[in-house]
Amino acid sequence: MKIGMLIIGNELLQGKQSEANLQALGLFLRTYFQQVHRAQFAADSIEEIHQALAFLETHCQLIVVTGGLGPTPDDKTKEALASYFHKAIHFNPEALAVAQANYQQFERQLPAGHTYSSLPEGFKALPNPAGFAPGLWYDGGRTKLVALPGVPREFQAMLTHLPQLLQLEASQRFNLVTVKTKGVAEEKIFNELCPTLWQELETFGEVSSLPHMLSVDIGVKTLLAPEIIYQHIQQSPLAPYVWSYGQTTLEEAILQKAISSKLTVGFAESCTGGLCAHRMTGVPGASQSFWGSVVCYDNSVKQNILGVSPTTLAQFGAVSEACALEMARGARNALNVDVAIALTGIAGPGGGSPEKPVGTVWVGVSGEKKQQAYRYQFKGDRENLKQRFSQIGLFTLLDYLS
Amino acid sequence: MKIGMLIIGNELLQGKQSEANLQALGLFLRTYFQQVHRAQFAADSIEEIHQALAFLETHCQLIVVTGGLGPTPDDKTKEALASYFHKAIHFNPEALAVAQANYQQFERQLPAGHTYSSLPEGFKALPNPAGFAPGLWYDGGRTKLVALPGVPREFQAMLTHLPQLLQLEASQRFNLVTVKTKGVAEEKIFNELCPTLWQELETFGEVSSLPHMLSVDIGVKTLLAPEIIYQHIQQSPLAPYVWSYGQTTLEEAILQKAISSKLTVGFAESCTGGLCAHRMTGVPGASQSFWGSVVCYDNSVKQNILGVSPTTLAQFGAVSEACALEMARGARNALNVDVAIALTGIAGPGGGSPEKPVGTVWVGVSGEKKQQAYRYQFKGDRENLKQRFSQIGLFTLLDYLS
Numbered sequence: 001m002k003i004g005m006l007i008i009g010n011e012l013l014q015g016k017q018s019e020a021n022l023q024a025l026g027l028f029l030r031t032y033f034q035q036v037h038r039a040q041f042a043a044d045s046i047e048e049i050h051q052a053l054a055f056l057e058t059h060c061q062l063i064v065v066t067g068g069l070g071p072t073p074d075d076k077t078k079e080a081l082a083s084y085f086h087k088a089i090h091f092n093p094e095a096l097a098v099a100q101a102n103y104q105q106f107e108r109q110l111p112a113g114h115t116y117s118s119l120p121e122g123f124k125a126l127p128n129p130a131g132f133a134p135g136l137w138y139d140g141g142r143t144k145l146v147a148l149p150g151v152p153r154e155f156q157a158m159l160t161h162l163p164q165l166l167q168l169e170a171s172q173r174f175n176l177v178t179v180k181t182k183g184v185a186e187e188k189i190f191n192e193l194c195p196t197l198w199q200e201l202e203t204f205g206e207v208s209s210l211p212h213m214l215s216v217d218i219g220v221k222t223l224l225a226p227e228i229i230y231q232h233i234q235q236s237p238l239a240p241y242v243w244s245y246g247q248t249t250l251e252e253a254i255l256q257k258a259i260s261s262k263l264t265v266g267f268a269e270s271c272t273g274g275l276c277a278h279r280m281t282g283v284p285g286a287s288q289s290f291w292g293s294v295v296c297y298d299n300s301v302k303q304n305i306l307g308v309s310p311t312t313l314a315q316f317g318a319v320s321e322a323c324a325l326e327m328a329r330g331a332r333n334a335l336n337v338d339v340a341i342a343l344t345g346i347a348g349p350g351g352g353s354p355e356k357p358v359g360t361v362w363v364g365v366s367g368e369k370k371q372q373a374y375r376y377q378f379k380g381d382r383e384n385l386k387q388r389f390s391q392i393g394l395f396t397l398l399d400y401l402s
Numbered sequence: 403m404k405i406g407m408l409i410i411g412n413e414l415l416q417g418k419q420s421e422a423n424l425q426a427l428g429l430f431l432r433t434y435f436q437q438v439h440r441a442q443f444a445a446d447s448i449e450e451i452h453q454a455l456a457f458l459e460t461h462c463q464l465i466v467v468t469g470g471l472g473p474t475p476d477d478k479t480k481e482a483l484a485s486y487f488h489k490a491i492h493f494n495p496e497a498l499a500v501a502q503a504n505y506q507q508f509e510r511q512l513p514a515g516h517t518y519s520s521l522p523e524g525f526k527a528l529p530n531p532a533g534f535a536p537g538l539w540y541d542g543g544r545t546k547l548v549a550l551p552g553v554p555r556e557f558q559a560m561l562t563h564l565p566q567l568l569q570l571e572a573s574q575r576f577n578l579v580t581v582k583t584k585g586v587a588e589e590k591i592f593n594e595l596c597p598t599l600w601q602e603l604e605t606f607g608e609v610s611s612l613p614h615m616l617s618v619d620i621g622v623k624t625l626l627a628p629e630i631i632y633q634h635i636q637q638s639p640l641a642p643y644v645w646s647y648g649q650t651t652l653e654e655a656i657l658q659k660a661i662s663s664k665l666t667v668g669f670a671e672s673c674t675g676g677l678c679a680h681r682m683t684g685v686p687g688a689s690q691s692f693w694g695s696v697v698c699y700d701n702s703v704k705q706n707i708l709g710v711s712p713t714t715l716a717q718f719g720a721v722s723e724a725c726a727l728e729m730a731r732g733a734r735n736a737l738n739v740d741v742a743i744a745l746t747g748i749a750g751p752g753g754g755s756p757e758k759p760v761g762t763v764w765v766g767v768s769g770e771k772k773q774q775a776y777r778y779q780f781k782g783d784r785e786n787l788k789q790r791f792s793q794i795g796l797f798t799l800l801d802y803l804s
Contacts, residue, residue, distance in 0.1 A: 016612060018422060022421060022443070026418070041440065055457050070589075070613075151613070153783075187472075188513070191513045208476055211553070264700075273683025273684075277697040282784070295695035297683060298694055382684070
């Protein structure tokens with residue numbers, strides 16, 4: 001069964017909102033060893049929805065539609081589906097019951113003037129455990145279609161309808177094996193370090209390479225056990241650059257190492273403005289090792305909470321080796337943790353100088369076995385630099401714990 | 403000129419990575435009063451790229467392609483474009499020069515075995531100010547095509563080529579007017595509060611409604627001055643719910659109000675884990691009013707830095723009115739700010755109880771004119787709850803400053 005996705009919404013084409021549901025569907029389907037075969041956007045326009053449906057129907061047997069099911073006049077999905085499949089829209093008592101139940105779960109009444117109780121002939125309403133608008137299901141023989149709300153939280157909650165509707169079964173047939181590297185660029189890996197690695201890995205299965213910030217993930221979709229791929233890479237010149245054999249994220253890797261070595265960790269964040277802490281607390285159970293962070297955006301906070309000396313700030317500035325070291329030491333004390341990482345840099349767009357251009361960052365480490373600071377220089381806009389700064393901060397912490 | 407977008411990459415269809423370039427293109431084109439007319443994904447497959455190009459060519463005159471221009475064997479975009487337009491791939495000295503310049507800007511040498519110097523006949527190489535791979539430009543008469551790298555930072559940097567290639571001119575013709583509301587659901591606005599508002603606004607232009615977390619944006623694309631739409635809404639029952647007339651974000655609105663009232667602000671963040679601070683520091687110049695945040699994930703940090711009393715924690719727990727109030731007061735002291743907002747709640751998936759289920763949050767405010775705490779209850783997964791908690795924290799701060 002080939003699966004297509006139709007993503008409906010003017011706001012996505014106009015750049016007002018980012019699209020999140022394709023990734024959610026892709027991740028969900030991986031469990032069932034399915035993937036999205038085609039995906040397409042359409043504006044809230046009946047004609048454009050029809051054209052996209054026609055394209056998807058020629059390539060796919062299931063179409064997952066998202067968006068345009070809400071209560072406002074720019075929501076045209078139901079109408080477009082009805083006319084595409086030549087179905088009249090009728091009152092449907094089951095749809096009314098589903099809509100009522102969706103409202104009842106939030107202790108709300110169906111509003112007057114709602115249209116949830118009319119459905120195209122042959123369509124079924126699907127309960128929405130995270131919102132008001134019901135989803136839609138249509139089995140047209142060759143083509144099956146499920147329409148879900150565009151709000152990512154609701155879309156994700158409603159994906160749980162898919163296995164039953166499609167009789168999907170979680171399969172163990174393929175392994176999606178990932179190895180994560182750092183400190184080496186994608187093209188250096190495949191052109192210089194291991195010029196035959198790609199071809200070698202292809203003997204095991206389908207190979208992919210995915211560059212991230214400061215990191216490259218290499219994937220193999222294979223019928224073999226992951227350990228066979230791991231062993232092959234452990235014997236290659238890439239081995240010293242690998243920081244994760246498997247799907248572990250950087251934040252998870254840090255927490256695993258911190259928990260196993262019984263160390264608590266924390267941050268002093270100036271230029272990352274809390275992003276390191278936000279990332280660490282994205283992992284459930286982070287509280288076992290991550291104790292906190294002092295976001296010291298203003299220099300007075302560096303002094304008052306972290307005890308950075310006014311002389312250091314006056315003599316070297318906040319973006320300096322001395323300040324990074326004092327921040328790390330101060331955070332280790334104030335947060336009462338075993339290891340603290342400090343970040344102080346210039347995320348821009350203003351604040352740069354010839355000696356310390358935008359993108360400069362000092363990363364300080366303070367722990368029993370090391371007191372050190374490192375300088376890095378990155379490119380990018382403010383948001384991108386914050387991400388890079390936090391990434392180098394987390395990698396520095398991982399290195400300390402390793 | 404209708405603009406289509408082709409987004410290439412297995413990683414996007416497989417859910418390994420989220421898509422960011424459509425939004426970037428959409429936002430960029432708004433300045434020129436253009437928008438993306440059609441958008442479509444394709445796997446790294448020559449056949450699928452061809453099928454998507456054929457669809458886009460029937461509906462659009464310019465196709466913006468992103469992805470698949472890198473150096474690894476799964477990058478098939480150049481090959482697919484050449485065969486789609488029936489062009490042979492030749493050595494191109496200008497492309498070599500562009501690739502060399504791309505590398506030189508990072509003080510790097512073109513690696514051996516690179517293929518950047520061969521291009522399909524009639525294609526031109528475009529300099530990449532943020533990466534190594536050149537972009538491609540092809541003017542085929544009826545169809546024009548520009549291919550840019552998939553890495554969002556590079557894609558965005560290369561969008562600056564578009565105005566010259568396409569002779570776009572920034573126009574003042576349309577105004578995209580936005581009004582942002584909070585505290586009222588989308589369907590309540592249009593079904594109960596102002597049942598005729600949508601039709602009224604349609605007399606000014608094209609209306610849209612975009613629900614966000616705890617907020618609904620209403621947009622009108624119009625030939626009239628924004629003030630006319632603002633006035634109309636100021637006289638409607640929606641007025642008390644509006645927090646921004648214009649494109650101001652929540653973080654920007656807070657900073658504007660804090661700067662104009664000369665107040666400094668900060669946070670004590672437990673359940674949001676630094677997200678409030680991360681969001682505030684996303685705005686350039688945030689340091690004028692935002693001084694810092696104490697991310698107090700472990701209770702010892704609540705005690706040591708914020709001075710929360712052990713009795714409060716023992717008697718009421720960390721997720722309590724008393725603790726939220728003490729955290730806010732403690733942050734106001736420790737950070738030495740005029741207003742502090744404290745967040746303490748349960749983001750899950752663990753840690754909930756019948757009295758304090760996952761999704762419970764207490765928001766404390768401490769400032770000269772108010773010492774108060776509010777309890778809220780949200781639904782969602784961990785990431786979603788962190789976002790909602792931070793949103794209610796920021797709205798609470800905005801309310802204080804208003």
